[in-house]
Amino acid sequence: MSAKHFINDPTHLVLSALKSITLTNPTTALDTQNKILYLRPDAAKPQVSIISGGGSGHEPSFAAFVGPGLLSAAVAGTIFASPSAEQIRRCILQRVEKSKGVLVVVMNYTGDVLNFGMAVEKAKAAGFEVEMVVMADDAGVGRSKGGKVGRRGIAGTVLVHKIAGALAASGAALKDVYLVAKVVAENTVSIGSSLSHVHVPGREAGEEDELKKDEVEIGMGIHNEDGSERATTDLPGTVKTMLKYMLDQSDKERAFIDISKSDETVLLVNNLGGVSVLELGGITTEIVNQLGSDYGIKPVRILSGTFMTSLNGLGFSISLLRLTDAGVGKPLLELLDAPAEAAGWAAPIKTSTWTKPPTETREASQDAEVESKPSNISIDPAQASKALNAALDRVIKAEPDITRYDTVVGDGDCGIGLKRGAEGVKQHLGKSSSVKDAAQFVDGITSVIETDMDGTSGALYAIFLNALANGLRQQSSGESKPASPAIWAKALQTASESLSSYTPARPGDRTLIDALSPFVEELTKSGDVSKSAQAADEGSKKTKGMKASLGRTVYVGGSGYEEVPDPGAYGLAEFFTGLAEGSR
Template identity: 75%
Template sequence: MSSKHFINDPTHLIKSALEAVTQTNPTTALDAENKVVYLRPDAAKPQVSLVSGGGAGHEPSFAAFVGPGLLSGAVAGTIFASPSAEQIRRCILQRVEKSKGVLVVVMNYTGDVLNFGMAVEKAKAAGIEAEMIVMADDCGVGREKGGKVGRRGIAGTVLVQKIAGALAATGASLQEVHKVARVVADNTVSIGSSLAHVHVPGRAPGGEDELKDGEVEVGMGIHNEPGSERTKTELPDTVKTMLSYMLDQTDKDRAFLQVSKSDDTVLLINNLGGVSPLEMGGITAEVVNQLKNKYGIKPVRILSGTFMTSLNGLGFSISLLKLADSGVGKSMLELLDAPAEATGWTAPVKSSTWDKPPTQISEASGDKDVANKPSSLTIDPNQATKALKNGLESLIAAEPDVTRYDTVVGDGDCGIGLKRGAEAILSSLDSSQNDAALYLDKIISTVENTMDGTSGAIYAIFLNALAHGLRTQGNGGGKADAPVWAKALKVASESMAKYTPAKPGDRTLVDALAPFVEELGKSGDVHKAAQAAKQGAANTKGMKASLGRTVYVGGSGFEEVPDPGAHGLATFLEGLAQGLK
């Protein structure tokens, strides 16, 4: 691992790298504030827009895949961290073509799924047709280890983007583009290996669990996540192990895709960033020969190069796509071979584009947010503000306990994040608004702009869906009483379940939220519901987590403390109920 970089300021590094995409491809433009690279409006005819993204550090994914025939927009986070839902929302609502619908392609990492998912819900609320594909192709994570989280998404994602992008360029409908993306995702399997962890610019050297000389980590993730095994071996044995993980049908933990020698396939061999072109040639030959000699598989297309990196990762990944009926009138191979004018793909930009590049961009001065509609359900804003104030102050007072619990079982930032959000909401409470949904919208906006990370995304998704649940009941007007809130809470819970598999018993904030929603629906009594939430949070003490950080890296101390997120939510709900007395 090298900790030496030409640019050590990560903020400047990301900004300048995104700017470079627009300098090397005239079809693209940059929204620097939101770290969005997007297709200029006159670079292609109106079509379904493909939006993707994730943490920086995976270049050319995803910004350099923006161009005619591939992505319409890409959103970048900080290095190895998801972009915020607000960045993604800006991309979908203000930077890409929306008239034909939008397909979001995202890799299966919690922050990405939640933040992109929330932006999709925002788009739907604004009347935009939107769908999302979550790519999970990494067989380095088996069923037992992945649990409810599932496999990670890695380089096979670019095959989904390329094929779906080519179909979108033909004028296909959102349903057709979504369908072909789903078929490609379901028929792709990948795995990576590396000789070293990578160093993130701006961080102090050290701290990584370094591999020894001669060691290779099979199944390492693209953010330095641990792999399946470490071994001292040469390339042939490394490739043999990787292909076994991908293709051995007797390995029930990893046999996600059955491929036989009679199947037509596409092989993608991806440089994780630090392997020389010379070695990539040797690796490609080894993979192709082993596929042929051991499995009788002869890919009809072989792509080898740099598509999705892990900074300067000294490793590579193998992806195999089994060609299947796309169901949309064009074959996967035809769509894969279609030209794409994106610098991250192999097809070059046409000379005619360089001679007369597109000039249109979306000016910031023309940005207009869609105004939310009232629900026609009324509340007493003074009573609501009083109750919320009491709940938020209770949560702020509980920050030391939440932080202590999260220091034991997490990374210690849960309490500070909740306190920061609570303080921001407190300062923005508006006692003049008596429409239930519009009152909630003000809180949602504050949450989206002040709470980051996974918990911020979860709360924002839930609250957006809660406001939607209110609006669906408000056609005839009336008062937002307990039964109305109970129905809206149920809608919000069902919506949140689309983006996180968390259920009671998984040791998450859902252990407090679910009993609150259930009890309020049964009794209509907020105080009983708050007590149910309190008991649900208490029950997490000693409960082993099946979601979150510990799924991959483990954790201890959960026997002594409750889940910090559940405890924080229960504290807020108890204070809220007391404030209604």
């Protein structure tokens, strides 16, 4: 692993790399503040917009795939970290064409799914037509290890980008673009391998669990995640194992897609960043030869190059797409072959594009902010603030315990994050004493959470609160009515259902859901906040000794869960207890 870089400032590195896309493709523009690379509005006719993105460090994904015939915009996070929901929200609402609908394509990583999901929910609540497809193609993660989290998304994602982008460019409706993206995602399988870990610019070079000279890590993720196994082998042996993980139907851990020799397929061989062009050619030949000799598979298209990297990762990945009829009126192969004018795709920029000077950008100042619509469900803001302040004070007081629990089973930031959010909401409540509409009251709190809370917890709470406001508005009628326990319970049910579409967490998985779910159930049944808070507290206590099915410990492991409750569930239970006390 090399820790030497020409640019060591990660912030400058990401921004300058994004700027370079606008220098190599005149159809693109950059929103520097929000790290959004987007298609200029004069570069293509109105069509379904396709947005993707994720952490930086995977170039040319995602920004270099922005261009006519491919992506409409890409949102970049810091290196190996998800962009924020606010960046993504601004991308959807301010930087792309929305008249035909928007498709969001995201890889299956918790932060990406939650933050993109939060922005999607925000756009839907504003009345826009938006769909999201989550890509999970990595066969390096077996069923047992992946659990409810599932497989990671890796380089097969670019096939979804290209095919969906071509269909959108043809003028297809959102329902068909969404369908073709799902079909490609469901029929693609990938795996990567590497000879070394990578070093992130700006970080201290630590004691990495570096591979030995002759070792290869099979199934390594694109963020330095451990693979399925380490082996001392040569290229033919490495490829043989990788193809077995992808294609062996007797391996019930990884038989995700049944691809036979009678199927037409597309092969994508991807450079993880540090393999020479010469060596990648030799790797491609070895893969094609083994596919034919061992499986009788002869791909009808072979794409070999650099599509999705792990910085300068000394490795490669293999992706196979099984071609099938997606039912959208155009064959997948035709869409794959369609021209695209993006710097990261193997298609030339047209002469007319170079000679036509760019004349227009989509300025944020021209876009009106989405109005917070009333629900006609009224609250007493003084009483609501009193109850919430009591709940927030209890969370702040509990921060040391939450932090201690999270230090045992997580990375120790849960308590600080909850405290930061609670303090921000308390400050907001002092300024919102006149807001009497329930949904608009929740909207104000949601804005604080989106700004002040980061990490997985912040995204979960923001998605839930956005959906809670939407659940209140769904119960709106012509006349104003007070927010009864039954109305809150129904809105909470709506929010819980919405949250469940972005996280696989369910009661018993040792997450905040173990406190949230019993609270909602009891409130629906009895309408009694005190009884509901007690149910949440009991749910939180049950997490002590409960093995996690989701989150960091799925990959890292450990036995601390036997000694402490889940910190997220405990913090939420404390909030509900304070809410009940403040409501009396």
